[in-house]
Amino acid sequence: MESEVLSIRDFSAYFGDERILKNISLSIPQNMVTAIMGPSGCGKTTLIRCINRMHELNPGARVSGEILLCGENVYRANPILVRRKIGMVFQKPNPFPTMSIYDNVIAGYKLNGMRLSKGESDRIVEDSLKKAALWDEVREAVYRKGTFLSGGQQQRLCIARALAMNPEILLLDEPTSALDPKATARIEELIIELKEYVTIVLVTHNIAQAARVSDLTAFLYLGELVEFGPSKKLFTVPDDKRTEEYLTGKFG
Amino acid sequence: MNDAGVGFRILKEKLFLVGVLALSFAVLVPLLLILIYIVRNGIAAVNWGFLTSLPAPVGEEGGGISNALVGTGILIVLACALSVPLGIATGIFLSEYRKGRLSYFVRLSTEVLQGIPSIVIGIIAYSWVVIRMGGFSALSGGVALGIMMLPVVIRSTEETLKLIPDSLREASLALGVPYYKTILRIILPAAMGGIMTGILLSVARIAGETAPLLFTAFGSPFMELNIFKPMNSLPLLIFNYATSPYPDWHGLAWGASFVLVVFVLAMNFIAKVATARWKVKF
Numbered sequence: 402m403e404s405e406v407l408s409i410r411d412f413s414a415y416f417g418d419e420r421i422l423k424n425i426s427l428s429i430p431q432n433m434v435t436a437i438m439g440p441s442g443c444g445k446t447t448l449i450r451c452i453n454r455m456h457e458l459n460p461g462a463r464v465s466g467e468i469l470l471c472g473e474n475v476y477r478a479n480p481i482l483v484r485r486k487i488g489m490v491f492q493k494p495n496p497f498p499t500m501s502i503y504d505n506v507i508a509g510y511k512l513n514g515m516r517l518s519k520g521e522s523d524r525i526v527e528d529s530l531k532k533a534a535l536w537d538e539v540r541e542a543v544y545r546k547g548t549f550l551s552g553g554q555q556q557r558l559c560i561a562r563a564l565a566m567n568p569e570i571l572l573l574d575e576p577t578s579a580l581d582p583k584a585t586a587r588i589e590e591l592i593i594e595l596k597e598y599v600t601i602v603l604v605t606h607n608i609a610q611a612a613r614v615s616d617l618t619a620f621l622y623l624g625e626l627v628e629f630g631p632s633k634k635l636f637t638v639p640d641d642k643r644t645e646e647y648l649t650g651k652f653g
Numbered sequence: 654m655n656d657a658g659v660g661f662r663i664l665k666e667k668l669f670l671v672g673v674l675a676l677s678f679a680v681l682v683p684l685l686l687i688l689i690y691i692v693r694n695g696i697a698a699v700n701w702g703f704l705t706s707l708p709a710p711v712g713e714e715g716g717g718i719s720n721a722l723v724g725t726g727i728l729i730v731l732a733c734a735l736s737v738p739l740g741i742a743t744g745i746f747l748s749e750y751r752k753g754r755l756s757y758f759v760r761l762s763t764e765v766l767q768g769i770p771s772i773v774i775g776i777i778a779y780s781w782v783v784i785r786m787g788g789f790s791a792l793s794g795g796v797a798l799g800i801m802m803l804p805v806v807i808r809s810t811e812e813t814l815k816l817i818p819d820s821l822r823e824a825s826l827a828l829g830v831p832y833y834k835t836i837l838r839i840i841l842p843a844a845m846g847g848i849m850t851g852i853l854l855s856v857a858r859i860a861g862e863t864a865p866l867l868f869t870a871f872g873s874p875f876m877e878l879n880i881f882k883p884m885n886s887l888p889l890l891i892f893n894y895a896t897s898p899y900p901d902w903h904g905l906a907w908g909a910s911f912v913l914v915v916f917v918l919a920m921n922f923i924a925k926v927a928t929a930r931w932k933v934k935f
Contacts, residue, residue, distance in 0.1 A: 455827060485829030495820040498933045499842040509828040512838055548934045559824070566828065 406431045406569055406600045407452065412466030414444070414451050416459065421447045423624045424466070429570070429617075434592060434601045436615035436632065438608060440652065443621040445604045449572045452602065453487040454480040470569060485513065488563030488599075489572040493579045494555035496547035496562070503543040505558055506530060509566040525565050532598060533561035534591050553584025557591065564599065571595065573603045577610065589614050608648060612636045620644045688914070695911025698904045704912070708874055708890070711899055718909050720876045721890040724791065725916075727878070728870060728886055729856055731795025736802035737852060743803075744810025744848075745836060767804035774800050775865035783869060791877070791884035794870025798862060802855040809851020813844040846931030850924045857920035861913055863888035887913045 407429040414422040421444045429435045437445045450456040451464055454475060468475045475483045496505050506526045510517055517525070526543065530536040535557040539550070547558050556576055563571055573592070577585040592601060592614045605611050611618050612632060619629040620641075628641045639645045646652060702717055709716025743759060750756045778797035783789055817840055825835040841848075866872075871883040872893060887909050894906035 453827060455823065458823075458826065481829050481831055483829075484827055489827040491820055491823060491827075493820055495818070495824040497821065497824065497839055497843075499839075499845075508825075509830070512825065512828065512830040512834055514834075546934075562824075562828070 404431050405429065406471060407602075408467075408469040409448075409452075410467040410469070412448075412451065412468060413464065414447050414456060415461075415463040417461040421624055422451070425621075425626045427619055427626065427629060429600060429602060431600050432596050432598075433616040434596055434603055434614055435617045435619065436603045436605055436611035437619045437621060438605055438611045439621035440647065441606060444624045445606075445621050446574055448621065449489075449574055449602055449604050452570070452572060453484050453489055455484075455489070485509070485566055486568055487570045487572060488566060488568035490556065490559050490563055490574065490576050492575045494552055494559055496550075496555050496558050498546070498548050500547060501544045502530075502539050502547045502550070502558060505547045506561050506565050508562060529561040529565040530558075532564050532595065533557045534587070534594070535561055551584070553580050553587055556580060556584070556588060560588075560591065560595075564595075568599060570600045570602060573601060575604055575606065577605075577607075585610075608636075620647065622647070691907070691910050691914050694904075694907040695909075695914075698908025699911055703905075703908055707876060708885075708905070711902070714901075716905060718887065718890055718905070718912065720873065721885040721887045721909065722912070723876065723878070724870070724873075724884040724886040725860060725888075727791055727880060727884065728794050728798055728866070729860060731792060731880065732798035732802050732859055733852065733856065735796060735799030736806050736855070740803050740806025741810050741841075741848060743807045744814060745841075747807065747811040748814035749836070763804045763807050766800070767808075770864075771797075771801060771862055772864040772867075775867060775869055778865060779868045786881070788881075789869065789871035789883040791870050791880040791882065794866045794884065794886070795880070797865035797869045798859040801859050801862060801865060802852075805855035805858065806848075806851055809854075810844070810848050813847025813851070814840060816847070817843050843933045846928050846933065849927045849931060853920050853924035853927060857917045857924070860916055860920070861888050863892050867892075887916075 405428050407427075409425055409427040409429075412422060412425045413420060425448060427435075437448060439445050447456055452468055452475070456462050456464065457480070464476065470483070470486060475487075496502075497508055500508060503526055504511065506529050507517070507522050510522070510525070527536060530539065530543075535554060538554060539558075542549075547555065550558060556579075560571070560576075577588050580588065589610065592603065595601060596616075603611070603615060615632045617630065618632040618635045620627045620635065620639075620643075622643055628635060628639060628644045630640075635644065636648065639648065702715060704717060704722065705719050706715065706717035707720055708718070743763070747756055747760060774797050778793050778800070782793035782796050786793070821839060821843060822835055825839045826832070830839070866886055866889050870886055870889065872889040873883045873885045877884045891906045891909045891913065894902040894909070897903075
């Protein structure tokens with residue numbers, strides 16, 4: 402078994418009195434793509450927002466249980482430090498509109514007051530844009546505003562921005578839901594390439610996408626973890642009847 | 654369905670359109686008349702000497718408004734120094750904490766403040782600053798004008814910040830950027846266009862305020878740069894000259910009115926340009 406980066410133990414999340422996640426336990430291994438799949442409202446987005454403690458920004462949000470990042474409980478650490486180690490990419494591309502492409506990539510350092518020499522930051526920007534497969538398209542234009550890029554390019558810029566911080570884990574929250582099929586295919590290729598550098602947790606409601614890119618898949622339904630295992634097995638011979646029904650389109 | 658009925662409807666539609674157009678033009682007429690009148694009366698008085706020399710005593714030829722121009726500039730700077738930081742901070746508070754008792758009261762008082770007559774704000778500044786400091790001063794005038802600017806700056810900041818999508822804030826927080834830096838370095842810069850527009854429009858508004866300055870900045874015939882001394886300003890100069898019995902002072906008042914109107918129009922124009930220039934695409 403590969404080494405485990407993130408361990409979610411008996412974890413529940415609430416909005417006020419409503420219980421969104423029910424006793425989830427998951428173990429996410431290093432340098433793999435783990436997909437979290439399920440119908441709308443099953444809590445998959447809440448689950449990854451709990452991993453980097455973004456969930457608690459909503460009023461009335463509350464959690465119980467543990468999430469361990471490399472053995473350390475993220476709910477005992479400072480959320481700001483947790484978020485620096487866990488990168489996140491959102492449904493809609495959200496580059497900083499006032500910044501150039503260059504500044505967007507280096508934003509995590511600049512905004513956190515970390516001083517870098519010109520050479521270092523140039524290297525980080527180039528490296529991150531290369532990893533996000535955007536370098537060739539923007540190398541001449543890194544000082545232009547990030548919002549001039551196409552939607553798919555903006556999303557890759559957001560991935561580069563997250564990668565620049567050298568996170569342990571990259572959380573992708575339906576990263577292709579606002580993109581056209583071509584841009585989606587590009588991002589999916591990228592996700593597979595990125596495994597080499599970072600552990601990826603991908604939330605998607607798109608069954609085919611989970612099947613295409615993930616090594617492991619978790620199926621969430623009504624806040625419960627129904628099934629978790631290697632994608633190959635889950636998509637061919639699922640253990641649980643509900644997984645099978647979801648995959649065959651009986652609901653969701 | 655008969656044709657006569659439809660014909661009548663089309664006629665009604667045309668009448669409505671003509672009515673709306675006519676009323677819209679009617680609104681433009683007074684504005685144009687005022688502008689034409691001021692330009693016709695004022696432009697003759699305006700020349701380089703008028704802008705750069707001090708007011709002349711009664712009976713003497715010439716004389717200008719240099720001290721009032723400088724004074725208005727200083728008063729605007731003082732008013733901005735008071736209202737911009739306070740207003741932006743309050744606007745941030747209101748947009749961040751939309752619900753809650755304190756926000757409710759702050760928002761309510763902002764609205765009330767906007768409705769308070771400018772002369773009353775003048776009296777307040779008089780009793781707060783002039784009496785305490787023992788004399789009329791530009792500083793007290795700046796305080797009065799600053800209070801007048803506050804509601805507009807607060808409102809425009811709050812409204813602009815509300816339009817910034819949450820996704821931007823999340824992008825920053827997810828990078829581990831602390832909350833205060835997210836506000837200062839991400840949210841505020843993205844809202845800069847709207848905030849600048851609000852500041853410029855409120856400056857245009859206070860530049861012509863006379864009432865709050867009557868017993869605060871008071872006016873002065875000299876070139877005064879000390880903010881603790883009485884200071885002249887364009888509206889005060891217009892007020893004093895226009896109410897004087899001397900025809901040549903009336904001419905100067907028209908000239909100063911012209912300059913003031915040009916300034917206000919320029920501010921409005923710059924505000925439009927600023928909105929376009931600083932427009933942020935999300």
